[in-house]
Amino acid sequence: xxxDGAATGLTGSPTALDAGAAGSDRARFDRAGFDRAGFGPxxxxxxxxxxxxxxxxxxxxxxxRPEEIRVVGSTDQVVRAVSDAVRSGRRIAVxxxxxxxxGFTADPAVRMLLDLSPMDAVGYDGERSAFAVQPGATLGxxxxxxxxxxxxxxxxxGCPEVGAGGHFAGGGYGPLSRRYxxxxxxxxxxxxxxxxxxxxxxVVVATREPxxxxxxxxxxxxxxxxxxxxxxxxxWLRSPGADPTAxxxxxxxxxxxxxxxxxxxxxxxxxxxxxxxxxxxxxxxxECVITxxxxxxxxxxxxxxxxxxxxxxxxxxxxxxxxxxxLYAILAAAHRSAxxxxxxxxxxxxxxxxxxxxxxxxxxxxxxxxxxxxFDVRRTMPWLHRLTWPGTxxxxxxxxxxxxxxxAYLRRxxxxxxxxxxxxxxxxxxxxxxxxxxxxxxxxQVNTVPPEATAVAQRDAIMKADFHTVxxxxxxxxxxxxxxxxxxxxxxxxxxxxxxxGEVSDGxxxxxxxxxxxxxxxxxxGIPWHTLYYKGNYPRLQQIKARYDPRNVFRxxxxxxxxxxxxxxxxx
Numbered sequence: 341x342x343x344d345g346a347a348t349g350l351t352g353s354p355t356a357l358d359a360g361a362a363g364s365d366r367a368r369f370d371r372a373g374f375d376r377a378g379f380g381p382x383x384x385x386x387x388x389x390x391x392x393x394x395x396x397x398x399x400x401x402x403x404x405r406p407e408e409i410r411v412v413g414s415t416d417q418v419v420r421a422v423s424d425a426v427r428s429g430r431r432i433a434v435x436x437x438x439x440x441x442x443g444f445t446a447d448p449a450v451r452m453l454l455d456l457s458p459m460d461a462v463g464y465d466g467e468r469s470a471f472a473v474q475p476g477a478t479l480g481x482x483x484x485x486x487x488x489x490x491x492x493x494x495x496x497x498g499c500p501e502v503g504a505g506g507h508f509a510g511g512g513y514g515p516l517s518r519r520y521x522x523x524x525x526x527x528x529x530x531x532x533x534x535x536x537x538x539x540x541x542x543v544v545v546a547t548r549e550p551x552x553x554x555x556x557x558x559x560x561x562x563x564x565x566x567x568x569x570x571x572x573x574x575x576w577l578r579s580p581g582a583d584p585t586a587x588x589x590x591x592x593x594x595x596x597x598x599x600x601x602x603x604x605x606x607x608x609x610x611x612x613x614x615x616x617x618x619x620x621x622x623x624x625x626x627e628c629v630i631t632x633x634x635x636x637x638x639x640x641x642x643x644x645x646x647x648x649x650x651x652x653x654x655x656x657x658x659x660x661x662x663x664x665x666x667l668y669a670i671l672a673a674a675h676r677s678a679x680x681x682x683x684x685x686x687x688x689x690x691x692x693x694x695x696x697x698x699x700x701x702x703x704x705x706x707x708x709x710x711x712x713x714x715f716d717v718r719r720t721m722p723w724l725h726r727l728t729w730p731g732t733x734x735x736x737x738x739x740x741x742x743x744x745x746x747x748a749y750l751r752r753x754x755x756x757x758x759x760x761x762x763x764x765x766x767x768x769x770x771x772x773x774x775x776x777x778x779x780x781x782x783x784x785q786v787n788t789v790p791p792e793a794t795a796v797a798q799r800d801a802i803m804k805a806d807f808h809t810v811x812x813x814x815x816x817x818x819x820x821x822x823x824x825x826x827x828x829x830x831x832x833x834x835x836x837x838x839x840x841x842g843e844v845s846d847g848x849x850x851x852x853x854x855x856x857x858x859x860x861x862x863x864x865x866g867i868p869w870h871t872l873y874y875k876g877n878y879p880r881l882q883q884i885k886a887r888y889d890p891r892n893v894f895r896x897x898x899x900x901x902x903x904x905x906x907x908x909x910x911x912x
Contacts, residue, residue: 379458381421395446396457397435398734400741401817402443404433404450414545417575418454418533418556422571424540425452426893431793431893433569433873433896436475437503441745442853444567444896459573462486464614470528470576471618472633475505480728483621487724492618493575495520495785500728508575510851511796512802515686515727518658518665518784520579520619524562524794525786532557534570544888545577555773563796565850565873568881568900569888578617621799622723624687628698628787631682631715636675638711643757643766645709645793647673650683650779651753653704654802658783665784666691675766678773680714689720736810740774744821745808746828747852748839749782749801755844758831765827774810775823779803797875798846805839806852807831825862836849836865838872869898879903 384390385408394409407430410421425432430451433444437457447454449683460476462485471492473482480500486492495516497507520526529547534557536542546554548562561570632638632646650671657664667687674681685701698718706713726732735743754762762777783802791797809824811817814841829837833843838857839845848857850873857863858869870878878900886902 345442361834380411381413381417382411382519384409384411395453397438397440397444397445398741399439399441399743401743401814404443404446404453405448407451409453409455411458413458415531415533418456418571419541419543420637421452421454422535423894426535426539426541426891427650430818431895432893434505434567434894435503436505436556437478437501437507438564439499439502440506440566440853441743442855442897444853444898446538447896453702454571455553456571456573457503464489465576466612468529468576468578469612469617470578471612471614473504473575473577475503475572475575477504478502478728479504479507483724483727486618487621490615490618491621492615493621494523494526494618496523498727498732499734500732500819501730501734504575505572506566507851509561509564509566509572511794511849512851513782513786514667514899516619516622516670518781519688521785521789522563522794522796524796525789526577526579527558527562529576530558530561530572531574532561532570532572533887534888535573535891535893539891543573544570548612556880556884557888560795560881560888562794563850563877564881564900565853565898567894567896569885570894579619598898622690624689624720625723625726626687626689626694626698626718626720627726628683628685628702629715630702630713631680632711633680634676634678635713640760640763640767642709642711643673643763645707646683646711647671647759647762647779648706648753648756649707649709651750651803653701654781654783655752657701658781658802660724660785660788662784663693664701666694667697667781669781670699671705671779673762673766673777673779675773675775677771678776681776682715686726688723688859696826735808736774736812740810740812742812742814742820743808743810745806745826745852746824746854746856747807747849748805748832749798749846749849750779750803750805750844751801751842751846752844753803754805754831757834758844761830761833762827765823765830770819771823771827772809772811772820773872775820775827776808777827778806778808780806782810791875792877795874795877795881797877798849801846804849825856828856829862836863836867838863838865838867840865840867847875850874850898854900858898870900873898 386395396403412418431449433450435445445711457476459474462477462482463472465472481495481503482504495514496512497514508523531545534544544554546557548558569895667685669685671683685698782804787799789799791799805829805908807824809820811820832838839847841847857872881900882903885900
């Protein structure tokens with residue numbers, strides 16, 4: 341294979357494949373109904389009654405005006421669409437779930453928007469002994485299909501309407517990540533439509549197998565972010581170290597979860613039980629929600645004590661395998677004008693002594709604060725119900741759809757100076773009831789993976805921080821953006837307004853993209869945006885970009901830039 345990614349076949353050929361393996365996979369999945377051969381492609385242009393709805397993503401701040409929206413139902417249709425765009429010189433952007441926080445798919449320069457939402461199949465691939473997920477499947481669809489078919493799950497996000505396409509590629513995380521790691525730690529392979537230097541469009545299947553010639557392309561999709569290297573048309577999932585033929589052990593059970601032989605065959609003639617290939621889905625979820633009033637009792641001392649305690653607990657309870665990693669907690673500190681803020685804790689209800697764990701956690705967070713909650717409830721419910729409930733975790737509501745989100749990884753709790761700054765901004769006169777800081781528990785099993793093993797470089801963080809505001813009208817854009825930008829800048833004032841990797845912070849999360857990190861007005865640290873997101877992994881991503889997208893077909897404001905000269909990417 342040429343270093344520039346060129347393949348045999350006619351330029352723009354809709355059927356150009358990489359090395360027969362991709363072809364056999366495609367044929368098998370077409371027969372199984374994974375590619376919707378009966379759907380599309382559908383071309384929607386301005387003036388069509390469908391155009392406005394399809395052009396708009398989740399964040400209504402951004403609305404593109406592409407010449408064409410191509411809605412596709414199969415990998416072949418993706419190849420044709422990309423070939424058409426390359427041949428005609430039109431810039432292309434790809435959308436699976438539409439939840440990009442910035443306007444990457446709504447850039448005015450984008451002339452073709454490729455909509456992958458009909459490609460939403462989830463199933464088991466017996467030949468690869470892995471679960472296959474198409475990019476248009478929402479996380480809720482993925483959870484439901486894996487649960488109903490095999491009783492397994494993945495440690496992905498808690499927002500069921502987010503598309504798998506971008507979430508997986510950016511290193512998604514969620515309620516089970518402290519127990520089972522990032523979702524990309526369970527990524528076995530990807531199918532990607534790429535463009536060679538000569539314009540040839542081809543399909544590449546890349547896996548984590550050490551001898552896979554395209555292993556670097558797999559690695560790039562373990563946290564490198566969407567819209568950088570090509571169009572992902574399929575993911576394969578299998579937990580690391582999972583042996584589909586070993587009796588009696590499931591990922592994440594430590595060998596204690598006995599499961600019967602299923603009789604399913606795959607990987608040649610070996611008996612395979614798919615239920616051993618991913619972590620088991622919890623039976624029930626235990627949720628504890630505590631709310632505090634923003635009244636005269638919630639002094640700066642009380643407020644900062646709660647936040648400090650939350651961070652300190654995570655600092656001391658995020659070692660991989662420790663009991664505390666069974667808890668997933670979010671402290672959502674809303675602006676004072678909201679009237680209250682809350683703490684939510686979720687856990688597998690069948691964890692031994694789970695109520696004691698929650699009691700100890702709540703006691704640790706509230707210790708010394710001197711304030712009593714205005715609301716305190718604990719309940720259990722079916723796990724699938726909570727993880728697939730429509731609208732969970734969404735920014736805003738059906739009307740309030742404009743937002744700005746800024747993020748940071750935390751290695752340690754915020755300093756006292758930072759906590760005081762947080763209190764000042766959440767009690768000022770310019771913020772509104774939808775402005776907030778969320779502290780989100782992280783670490784645990786995530787931190788067992790070396791930083792260079794995947795593209796997710798932040799492997800010793802204990803929390804994520806999410807600064808955001810949500811609003812309804814375009815007339816309020818300026819005020820809301822000014823508030824959240826100043827909030828974030830001032831909290832990170834000692835490091836140039838951004839979370840520079842160091843003792844406390846560890847950069848930011850590419851699935852929460854923030855173009856301000858590339859703007860010297862808001863990033864005065866001298867540290868480039870790509871170091872904040874990728875740290876030392878960025879040069880390798882640049883080399884992979886040069887190999888698989890040498891024409892820079894796939895790009896956006898925070899896209900990986902190809903290395904000026906591209907030596908062969910190293911293998912790990």
